[in-house]
Amino acid sequence: MSEQEPLFIDGKDLPGFHSLLGYRQVSWEENEAVLELELQPRHLNLGGVIHGGVLTSLLDIVLAQAGTYCPYPGRMRKAITLSLTTTFTGQCSGGTIKVTGRKRAGGTRIFNSTGEVHDDRGNLLAIAEGTFRIRSGSDKPEGVPI
Template sequence: MSEEKLHITGGQDLPGFHSLLGYRQVSWEENEAVIELALEPRHLNLGGVIHGGVLTSLLDIVLAQAGTYCPYPGRMRKAITLSLTTTFTGQCSGGVIRVTGRKRAGGTRIFNSTGEVHDDQGNLLAIGEGTFRIRSGSDKPEGVPI
């Protein structure tokens, strides 16, 4: 198991819906997170291109991560999505997509993030913007136990 996975998930597989999506954490640091997804038939809509719900879900995850980095192994910070806007700008049906989120502003409990989804050719597939609220116990850098 990679050192990166041990740090991010405490050595555990992704839980619940995250596992269903099947993404891979590329990087996660203060104010920025990056995930990738190798597209499979289960990620496509009836038209044979990536489903908008998959793009929106990945943006929701990475935008929340951008404001909840926790540098302490075995611990995490949590946030609740207050609003999320997705704008679809392109389509793809295969390859690997990369989703990047950046925290833009915020206080001790509420923060805003923006993000983008690109295919492996660099084409922009979607843009997202979200507002999140830090959950109780997650407002400090040490967060809560995983």
């Protein structure tokens, strides 16, 4: 993790939809981001295992973060998801999951990231691949004011 503290630390500090998920930012640096989520009953589907929408949402967030790190306090970079493919590989119903995203390639406006979700025993729950477009003003490292 870089010396710069992440923009959001835990679920209570997150805006909008992010607060509903309630994840915690573990690290965020150039080309990589990591989130953790302690599973609650609200994250489970009718079968009692983590909902695919929760996994997909977390992967969407962390893959976008992997390409939008901003080291400048009080500023941020933003991206729009162009495509996202998620493959579910496992299930869990409790504990803490770890979601990792890595930027793999890209130019000045478009980038690609991949990511994985693991449970607290190291089991792979989902993988994803996404393509994102940097929003106007976010193409420079200093981003835009929060």
